[in-house]
Amino acid sequence: MGPTIRPGRIAVHVALILYTILALGPILLILVNAFKTRRAIFADPLGLPNGQTFTTIGFDRVFANADFGLYFFNSLTVTLVSLVLIVLIGAMAAWALTEYKFTGNTLIALYLAVGIMVPIRLGSVSILRMMVELNLVNTLTALILVYVAQGLPLAILILGEFIQQIPKDLRDAARCDGVSEYRIFASIILPLISPAIATVAVFTMVPVWNDLWFPLILAPGDGKQTITLGVQQFIGQYVTDWNAVLASLTLAIAPVLVLYLLFSRYLVRGLTAGAVK
Amino acid sequence: MTDLTASRIQSADAVPARSRFPIHIAVFLAPALAIYTLFSIYPLIDTIRLSLYAGDETGARSFVGLENFRTLLSDPNWSGQFWNAFRNNLIFFLIHMVVQNGIGLGLAMLLSLPRLTGGSVYRTLIFLPTMLSVVIIGFIWQLILNPLWGIAPSLLKAVGLGSFFGPWLGQESTALLTVSLISVWQFVGIPMMLIYAALLNIPDDLLDAATVDGAGPFSVFWFVRLPLILPTLGVVSILTFVANFNAFDLIYAIKGALAGPNFSTDILGTFFYRTFFGFQLQVGSPTMGAAVATAMLIIILVGVLIYLFGVQRRLQRHTF
Numbered sequence: 154m155g156p157t158i159r160p161g162r163i164a165v166h167v168a169l170i171l172y173t174i175l176a177l178g179p180i181l182l183i184l185v186n187a188f189k190t191r192r193a194i195f196a197d198p199l200g201l202p203n204g205q206t207f208t209t210i211g212f213d214r215v216f217a218n219a220d221f222g223l224y225f226f227n228s229l230t231v232t233l234v235s236l237v238l239i240v241l242i243g244a245m246a247a248w249a250l251t252e253y254k255f256t257g258n259t260l261i262a263l264y265l266a267v268g269i270m271v272p273i274r275l276g277s278v279s280i281l282r283m284m285v286e287l288n289l290v291n292t293l294t295a296l297i298l299v300y301v302a303q304g305l306p307l308a309i310l311i312l313g314e315f316i317q318q319i320p321k322d323l324r325d326a327a328r329c330d331g332v333s334e335y336r337i338f339a340s341i342i343l344p345l346i347s348p349a350i351a352t353v354a355v356f357t358m359v360p361v362w363n364d365l366w367f368p369l370i371l372a373p374g375d376g377k378q379t380i381t382l383g384v385q386q387f388i389g390q391y392v393t394d395w396n397a398v399l400a401s402l403t404l405a406i407a408p409v410l411v412l413y414l415l416f417s418r419y420l421v422r423g424l425t426a427g428a429v430k
Numbered sequence: 431m432t433d434l435t436a437s438r439i440q441s442a443d444a445v446p447a448r449s450r451f452p453i454h455i456a457v458f459l460a461p462a463l464a465i466y467t468l469f470s471i472y473p474l475i476d477t478i479r480l481s482l483y484a485g486d487e488t489g490a491r492s493f494v495g496l497e498n499f500r501t502l503l504s505d506p507n508w509s510g511q512f513w514n515a516f517r518n519n520l521i522f523f524l525i526h527m528v529v530q531n532g533i534g535l536g537l538a539m540l541l542s543l544p545r546l547t548g549g550s551v552y553r554t555l556i557f558l559p560t561m562l563s564v565v566i567i568g569f570i571w572q573l574i575l576n577p578l579w580g581i582a583p584s585l586l587k588a589v590g591l592g593s594f595f596g597p598w599l600g601q602e603s604t605a606l607l608t609v610s611l612i613s614v615w616q617f618v619g620i621p622m623m624l625i626y627a628a629l630l631n632i633p634d635d636l637l638d639a640a641t642v643d644g645a646g647p648f649s650v651f652w653f654v655r656l657p658l659i660l661p662t663l664g665v666v667s668i669l670t671f672v673a674n675f676n677a678f679d680l681i682y683a684i685k686g687a688l689a690g691p692n693f694s695t696d697i698l699g700t701f702f703y704r705t706f707f708g709f710q711l712q713v714g715s716p717t718m719g720a721a722v723a724t725a726m727l728i729i730i731l732v733g734v735l736i737y738l739f740g741v742q743r744r745l746q747r748h749t750f
Binding site for chain 1: 451452454455458459461466469472473474476480537540552557558559561564566569574579581584615618668672676679702706716727731
């Protein structure tokens with residue numbers, strides 16, 4: 154690319170900074186105004202809260218009228234249990250498909266690949282019928298089952314590519330010592346795939362945490378709402394209460410923001426690593 | 431897809447095939463296949479089956495063949511809504527293809543410049559909105575564009591575009607474009623990251639060779655980098671297509687199930703939801719819902735097949 158010209162470089166940074174402001178501005182605007190009085194929200198939307206305008210009245214109202222702690226706990230349960238199941242069950246299947254040669258291997262791989270492209274949402278009519286029959290409506294179990302089915306195909310693809318890169322010596326040595334295939338998987342392969350969990354997590358946890366469709370259809374009540382649905386229902390009721398709306402949005406944004414900034418290094422690496430393939 | 435399975439078989443030749451199916455392979459595969467089949471493939475097939483039935487008030491179902499699809503495509507009560515949702519969805523998709531993937535490509539080009547300081551900070555921050563829930567993003571923009579708050583008009587006034595502002599989300603003529611651009615704003619990070627990763631994979635000597643041969647920055651982009659990242663642009667396009675024709679959350683959060691004003695933001699996802707669950711005076715119908723879902727499935731499959739057999743093959747041949 155030859156030596157770079159300074160003015161060009163400055164223009165590049167100006168463009169990137171402007172776009173970054175466009176990407177973050179709206180989110181910061183919500184976070185800042187959530188801590189201001191109603192008057193200040195309207196009079197000076199861009200100002201930071203100060204001694205006169207600072208208030209947490211919105212948060213007080215949210216906590217008084219909606220069980221955000223419970224919704225948060227529901228989301229956390231669904232997301233983490235789904236992730237653990239996807240990684241464990243996905244790793245078993247990926248291991249079987251990459252390690253062993255057997256009839257039907259290609260067919261099963263193709264069968265699983267269908268789920269990467271076809272959204273499971275389109276089966277909602279039957280999924281709801283099934284959950285009604287199984288008595289699982291308004292349970293977190295229903296959500297977990299659907300999310301595991303949704304996340305498995307891509308997880309198996311990612312974990313399969315990862316398992317391929319693990320050197321063969323270890324398992325061959327273990328086989329010579331007469332260790333069973335189950336032990337090889339549990340004590341050699343499973344510990345070695347932990348780095349791939351970050352990549353699987355990007356592709357499975359984020360969509361699960363943020364999903365509105367399945368919570369809305371399968372678990373819309375009985376205190377089983379996830380945080381995304383809880384915020385949606387809450388804001389639907391309190392549209393005109395700006396303090397409460399801004400506070401509920403802030404409560405939904407904050408945990409994701411903190412986790413993202415803590416783990417962004419792994420997430421971004423996982424995303425680009427997955428993209429190269 | 432095919433070269434992937436081929437490499438899998440190659441790597442597995444350490445273990446010879448046996449005539450009897452080894453039990454441990456079945457044990458490893460069973461949980462994944464069971465959950466995936468039961469909660470993903472079976473519901474999809476069952477939905478297609480249901481779309482061939484009609485139900486009455488008592489809940490009894492009778493086989494009607496393709497009658498539901500005939501209703502959907504030609505009955506005046508249904509076809510207008512269906513084609514409206516389809517057209518809106520197509521516009522929604524085209525806006526994403528042009529604006530989202532265009533900006534994503536531009537940002538990726540800038541971020542992949544050699545020795546760019548702060549590149550990872552920009553990437554992390556620009557990707558941030560993508561991590562948030564579509565519902566949250568929808569509400570954020572609804573507040574910002576709300577004429578009551580007045581922050582959007584005052585910001586526009588500051589850059590001299592004050593007269594340009596209108597109640598964009600409330601006007602039939604601008605609502606779909608506005609909703610699409612909100613979605614574009616949120617998801618620009620995905621094409622940016624995928625294209626960025628592809629650009630990093632281009633060997634430096636290729637670019638150097640082109641420069642030595644006298645190619646300017648524009649020629650290097652057009653004749654060297656762009657052809658090399660075409661497969662990634664193909665992946666980005668099909669991901670955009672599937673995501674857009676399956677979208678629902680944003681419209682539902684901002685506009686509700688009725689996708690107003692006057693159905694101007696109605697896309698197939700919201701149409702499917704209304705058909706399945708009903709709204710206002712219309713009673714929900716699982717079988718018509720299944721028919722709409724099947725129609726969406728066909729649209730998505732057609733797109734995926736065009737990509738797999740038309741676009742992807744040609745692109746790979748091109749890059750070899």
